[in-house]
Amino acid sequence: MQVSFDTPRCLYAPAMRSPDIVSLAAIQAAREVMAGRLHRTPVLSSAAAATQVRAATGGIRLAGDRLFLKAEHLQKTGSFKPRGTTARVAALSAEERERGIITVSAGNAAQGYAYAGAALGVPVTVVMPVGVNRSKAEAAAGYGARIVLEWDHMGEIFPAMERIRAEEGLVYCHPYDDPHVIAGHGSAGLELLEDLPEVDVVVVGIGGGGLISGIAAAVKGLRPSVRVYGVEPVGSDAISLGLAAGEPVHLQPDSVADGLNAPFAGELPLVMIRALVDDVILIDDATILGGLRFALERMKQVLEPAGAAALAATLSGRVPIRNGETVAVVLSGGNVDIARLGVLIAAAGPLG
Numbered sequence: 001m002q003v004s005f006d007t008p009r010c011l012y013a014p015a016m017r018s019p020d021i022v023s024l025a026a027i028q029a030a031r032e033v034m035a036g037r038l039h040r041t042p043v044l045s046s047a048a049a050a051t052q053v054r055a056a057t058g059g060i061r062l063a064g065d066r067l068f069l070k071a072e073h074l075q076k077t078g079s080f081k082p083r084g085t086t087a088r089v090a091a092l093s094a095e096e097r098e099r100g101i102i103t104v105s106a107g108n109a110a111q112g113y114a115y116a117g118a119a120l121g122v123p124v125t126v127v128m129p130v131g132v133n134r135s136k137a138e139a140a141a142g143y144g145a146r147i148v149l150e151w152d153h154m155g156e157i158f159p160a161m162e163r164i165r166a167e168e169g170l171v172y173c174h175p176y177d178d179p180h181v182i183a184g185h186g187s188a189g190l191e192l193l194e195d196l197p198e199v200d201v202v203v204v205g206i207g208g209g210g211l212i213s214g215i216a217a218a219v220k221g222l223r224p225s226v227r228v229y230g231v232e233p234v235g236s237d238a239i240s241l242g243l244a245a246g247e248p249v250h251l252q253p254d255s256v257a258d259g260l261n262a263p264f265a266g267e268l269p270l271v272m273i274r275a276l277v278d279d280v281i282l283i284d285d286a287t288i289l290g291g292l293r294f295a296l297e298r299m300k301q302v303l304e305p306a307g308a309a310a311l312a313a314t315l316s317g318r319v320p321i322r323n324g325e326t327v328a329v330v331l332s333g334g335n336v337d338i339a340r341l342g343v344l345i346a347a348a349g350p351l352g
Helices: 024-033 047-057 081-090 094-099 108-120 134-142 158-168 179-195 210-222 238-245 267-276 285-298 305-315 338-346
Strands: 043-046 067-071 101-104 124-128 146-149 201-205 227-233 279-283 327-331
Touching: 024 081, 024 179, 024 210, 043 047, 047 067, 047 285, 047 305, 067 179, 081 108, 081 179, 081 210, 101 108, 101 158, 108 124, 108 134, 124 158, 134 146, 179 210, 179 267, 179 327, 201 210, 201 305, 210 227, 210 267, 227 238, 227 305, 238 267, 238 279, 279 305, 285 305, 285 338, 305 327
Parallel strands: 067 327, 101 124, 124 146, 201 227, 201 327, 227 279
Antiparallel strands: 043 067
16 A cells, blocks of 8 residues: 555544544554654564563563563664654645644654654754753754753643744644554554564553554554553653543653653543553652663663663563563663763662
8 A cells, every 4th residue: 555645634533533543544554654764673582581570470481481572772763753753744734844843852752753854854843841861852953853942841841832833833743642643653563563473462661652552553453352551650650640530631740761751641642542551550760770770781772761661560570461471562762861871770779
């Protein structure tokens, strides 16, 4: 199926009417739109990680004595984000591309939109909090994005973004609460099922909810029996709060996993997570950093804290796993500030 870069929005539920789920067809179409522009990331495996799971769970053995890992930290820009941002930028009209886009980000979405804009010839402006990870901001600028630093926290920068958007006539592209973005992220789920068709459990870190929504829609659309679990930091639990309230709840996120520090959950991700995700698990920062340390020391993989959250929850026995199941963890990002890596490792807690 050939899909142009002007992929029609009708591939998604019209006006996002019930059941408000991004369709499998939309995910497949988004995958074709981005073909040749992004990596097909590998599925790695680790016997050491399976041994740690067995120790933390009191004896649960994974299938083949391996834990499988979808290596999104090896994607373009160092995270999964270009999947969704490429799909979103590709869906712009010719007039919107000429105007340029604006978004908000704590780092990885900035790089994702900057990469997509450079690839498709669309000017990109990113509003980021002043205290953002500098390496992420510099990387986004390196892809050609204009970076505007405003305020101290993600929750405070939306008014600044709206002011700039109105003054300059830019098109706002949401970092996660958008059907095109979610469909693009779902391509990772399609790849995972192709490479690991026997998978029983998929574990994904959660920020605003875009990645897990796309992966869950892809996986459940093809294999409804697969269980999908989300992992949130205790200090950045926008999805858990939103699910409990039945609507997005604004908060001041505070977690070492800055890539998961969404100031509120996306409305569409909340609907999709409620419908498709089996459970959301909360873990503390020390455990997240324990996963980061394990990945570096035992798996020789460099992850940022956000990219290690799902791994940490699995290694510490927090994810419900049955004996003999095939488990896949999404390593969602590797954009760690190298200057802080020693400090992060020193703060790592035990994994059970």
